Amino acid sequence: MKKKSTVVIGFVGTKLDNYRGPSRWDKWRPSVALTQHPDLSIARFELLYNGPYEKLVDEVAADIGAVSPDTQVVPHALEMRDAWDFEEVYGALFDFAKRYPFDPDHEDYWIHITTGTHVVQICMFLMTEARFFPGRLVQTSPPRSPGAGTPGSYALIDLDLSRYDQIAQRFSREQMEGVAFLKSGIATRNAEFNAMIDEIERVAIRSRAPMLLMGPTGAGKSFLARRIYELKKARHQVDGRFVELNCATLHGDGAASTLFGHIKGAFTGAASDRPGLLKSAHKGVLFLDEIGELGADEQAMLLKAIEDKRFLPVGSDHEVQSDFQLIAGTNRDLSQDVVAGRFREDLYARINLWTYALPGLRERAEDIEPNLDYLLAQFGEEHGQMVRFNREARARFMRFARSPEALWSGNFRDLWASVTRMATLAQSGRIIEAIVADEIARLQRLWRPRLARNGEHAVALDAVMGEEAVSQLDLFDALQLEGVLKICRQSKSLSDAGRKLFGVSRDAKAKPNDADRLKKYLARFGLSWDQVSAA
Known part of the structure; x- marks a missing residue:
């Protein structure tokens, strides 16, 4: 050398x-x-x-x-x-x-x-x-x-x-700038998320050990992995490329070839040498999303590549070197996959040094608004037109976005799609209340199948109480009330619903009055049995 x-x-x-x-x-x-x-x-x-x-x-x-x-x-x-x-x-x-x-x-x-x-x-x-x-x-x-x-x-x-x-x-501002870079300058308000990004910034510039990003689809794992790479590159930590692969797209014999490469003639159709993604990530960062989808053979080969920085391309007798940093992503609980025998315990131990669980959008309700502003600004830059909500439209969208009715099952992808639709339809760059109303209806249709899977009798609280009243509820109260209303809709009477809801605690009372308990509970939210049963 x-x-x-x-x-x-x-x-x-x-x-x-x-x-x-x-x-x-x-x-x-x-x-x-x-x-x-x-x-x-x-x-x-x-x-x-x-x-x-x-x-x-x-x-x-x-x-x-x-x-x-x-x-x-x-x-x-x-x-x-x-x-x-x-x-x-x-x-x-x-x-x-x-x-x-x-x-x-x-x-x-x-x-x-x-x-x-x-x-x-x-x-x-x-x-x-x-x-x-x-x-x-x-x-x-x-x-x-x-x-x-x-x-x-x-x-x-x-x-x-x-x-x-x-x-x-x-000079701590440099660290603050690194954190802001990872968040794309979005002034996120969720304390746990901000603390996690603070730690990721410190780890990113001080460690080349594997990182594991966990979270539901659309929570931003791929986006964050790329920002980590760009931060490291700005600090001269890496010189190579950012290479990304969703392991769920790998199938059969081609999986090992995609990751580790192959030599000419290794199998039918191998007309020339292929370096593979691990080699392409030399001196850079390799992001393997949905790593839990890898097969057993690929898991074993990946473990050796992480530990030894060497691996065998398919059909080759000569090892290839590649010094890359691995960032893995998953929406599954890999510890459960280890117990079930679907994921190698030694590989999980190797990539589990720095593990971060990215919360879904519903778990970060306070971050919906700053992300909304970021996406609007991004749309404006891409299309050369500033787009803004009028006051009433913004208030209505935010009430819905933070309500229990907003599932955000696709997380930030759903929010991005929603903003894109509203911004595209905005005339003269103004999103008005009518556009928001149509978008809310569209999102409700989008999420209806999931609501049906979550419970046949799902209740939209704003249809019972009104949007303004729902916006004043804590998430705890809203979720509890939603469950109570589901039982009420399945029941013949106030007493029948009370018996179902208080079936355990009623036995401890000398003179149980389930109907009265339920009536008083509903009254706390300005509701009556007639309103609930009519809904």
Whole structure:
């Protein structure tokens, strides 16, 4: 394997590097001295500076060329008015890191922190610790005997940010930006979901271990996996591709070939070599959605590929290497599949290190509104037209969207489809109440078969109480009341319904009056038996 080239990134020392005349070779100049070590080959020196120091940079570059002809010096002028101002320094270095074409596969980066102001050194330290500079710190020291003419010494430093907590807090906004990136800038309000995304952000930039995303169809597993990849790529954590596969689409003998590839002639129809998705994900991220659908053989091969970074393509006697990070998705309880023998216990243990359960849309009712705004903005960007609800239309849609009647069985896919339909029908970019009413009716028709499966006598509370009254109910009360009304609709009388509802607790009463208990319960919600039975 070819050895990586060493690239140094550091500021010119406006004092330590600033010596002229023949006697300068008797002085210790950190930038020049680093290239004088006979055991160290530096391919390139990215020499940063700010202010009117072009002449000094040219002189230092010429002296580096004299002692190390193979070292290319590349000057970079950074826009900083004050090298002692944290915000300016950090901003300039952040912009430089974003522009610079880092290539960690072929180059090792040494971040030189001996020169520059103390603020420059601290900011370079923090940029390296946060992986905006994907390299290691290097510190140089002068020779022990003054005037010895030797290059002194250099040392690579292991990062330890514990002593710099107060400074690190000043740049916590980068972590906040990472969290916002994972959420696409949506100001989600669900506390548990926000806490989960906070942890995922920290894990994403600090770990390459497998991750398991659980949740119902449409909860956003694929979307989140791609955002994790894009966050890691922005932090120089990955260089390869994002490769995605829904394992439910794999069938028969072609499953292993799709994942692990095959060689020419491995089976009938194998007219040429195929690399497979695991190989395509080398140095990147592989997202296997519905991983529970994999067959037993593919599970065993995947386990070896995760642990050893090697696997055998179909029909080959020679292993192939692929260093990828796995993100798995499932809408099933894999622990139950392990018990039932449908999923390998060792593979489940391997991918269960970082497991996150994404809640469905109904479990995040408070997040419907910010997602609604996000989808409207997205529609506007794609179609070049701003779309907005009028006040009454928005209020009506939100009452329905947060009510027990709104199943959101397809989760965010249902919400996306709903917004797309309303925005498309909006004239002059205004969604009016009539459009919302038609959309609610459409969603009710869409979910009717599921309501029928959930219970033949499902009750729409707003048909009994009105939308305004339903919007004032806690979800607990709404679900309980819905169940009570189902029993009432199946019963011949108030007393018959009471006996069914209080069949256990009535035995503990000396004089049970089931009808009266039920009557009082309904009265809490402004309902009577006549209203309920009529509905």
